[in-house]
Amino acid sequence: MTGLGSGHYARLPDDPASSQLLNGLPIIHDTPHGGQITLHPDGRSYTYIYGPKGLAGLFHNRYALLCAIFASIGGLSFGYDQGVIANVLVMKDFMTRWPITPLEEGFMTAVLELGALIGALFAGIFADSYSRRFSIFISCIIFSIGSVFQCGAQSLLHIFIGRAVGGVGVGALSALSPLYMAEISPPEVRGSLMALEQFAIVLGVVVGFWLGYFTRDIPGSASWRIPLGVQIIPAFVLIMACVFLPASPRLLVLQGKYDEAIASLAQLRLRSMEEAKDDPLIQIEFLEMRVEATMIQRTFGTAETSKSALSTEWNSWKRLLRKKYRDRTAIGVLMAFFQQWSGINALLYYGPTLVKSIGLSGDNVTLLVSGGIGIVQFIAVLPAIRYIDEWGRRPLLRGGSIAMTCSHFGIAILITLFASDWAAHSTGAWIAVAFVYLFTAAYGVSFGPIAWVLPSEVFPLSMRSKGVSLSTASVWINNFIVGLITPLTLEWSAAGTFMMFAVASFFAYIWVTYTVPETANVSLEEIDGMFRSSAGREEIAMKRQIEEDLGLRDVIARLSREVYPATES
């Protein structure tokens, strides 16, 4: 039913008679309460926006922006831990109190990641049964319990427990925040709003790192208790925000609560209930959600009503692997895979070793790597927020992966040439450092943010929470594996390690080029349509019928008749 135009557009003429002159061109139709719908001359295809695109669009709907900002606090918890732990583990008081072995140090990172893996998977179960907001709320509580354990730790065991429990919260939030943001965002700024997740993560990295850096000289345990305790503040803010955040209209539709869904959609699109009633945009978006929900119920629902809750749950996970949905599952899981195999965390966790291997030493190493990489990521996410909807996801991903490949490749060559005697080749060493930052900038504008955006976009409503949670689990499991093997590969060969990440980044380029669809500027339900190209005829016919039954086709036909009187048939 939908589709994007060829790029030639015309304005709706004041004199309807002249509209025939515009036949063959899609027409932009201003809707009564702001926003536009672009109708195509076939009388069936359309796209719509609620407000301007780009930066203006981001600030146009301040309410949606505010909701997304609050939701993104979930990401802050993730980044903050990453930033802070690098400092805590080297703090004098911490080390003399509990001298830990390198193995325990590795375990300290791993335990959070494994907790996060469990949290991400559980998020997929609870986000549908309860609400997105309630699940966020519970995750924040779990996260806060973990933080209290860490901050008040009397033994190393408390720290481990705190990290495992906190990890469950971090993992759940890393799935739930993007999921919620995707479902509340107007289509024209969805990418920008969702990129706030990455913004929050890297903001957390920067704040966590520098706070830890400044408190590390405070005498006694306050040096590490303060930065470990401070993370409760954002969690508390999000707990409070959950009371005010509007419910996801899409989940409400899935639960059959249509009146509440319209009310929440109207609120999120800045319409009064009166306005919502005669606004074609609200009608279309609401009906699209219903069509999608009905499609799934008709396809899977009846067969499952007789089964137990457990087997229904199991079946909905299994559905992700069915032929029809396999390509989307692959996109979600591989997006996370390539984000992690780009080597970003290898640089963060083992950066100091890398920088030493390219000839630098001393305290500056930590500053330059952990601090510097955080700041570069933070700066790089800003253009992503600005352009992700205007340029689209694909160009950013493709450009980013090429630059990432070249940087890794450059570092590998420099190491091969000069590693035997860096002191004599300090220029080479500095070029290698420049490549590290170039890599980080390229990553920070592409795979960093988009890995949090794309998975929440590609799954249809009824499978979104499971799909996103599986994709997020892929972030955590790959994060864990990369963290585990990087020290080993570095020991084997530093150049080889960078070559490995160069190859992964190059495969990422090929993968994006051939399999990732452009999801910018289309509604979540239209994205579903993009994957239907391979759907059987029966399914297309069923969708058409549902669109007809629910009145979506009527709404479009009515609008088209206003614009193309000649094509009334």
Ligand SMILES: O[C@H]1[C@H](O)[C@@H](O)[C@H](O)[C@@H](O)[C@H]1O
């Ligand atoms: O998006 C984030 C971010 O880029 C972090 O810095 C990185 O450590 C994470 O693994 C990644 O998921």
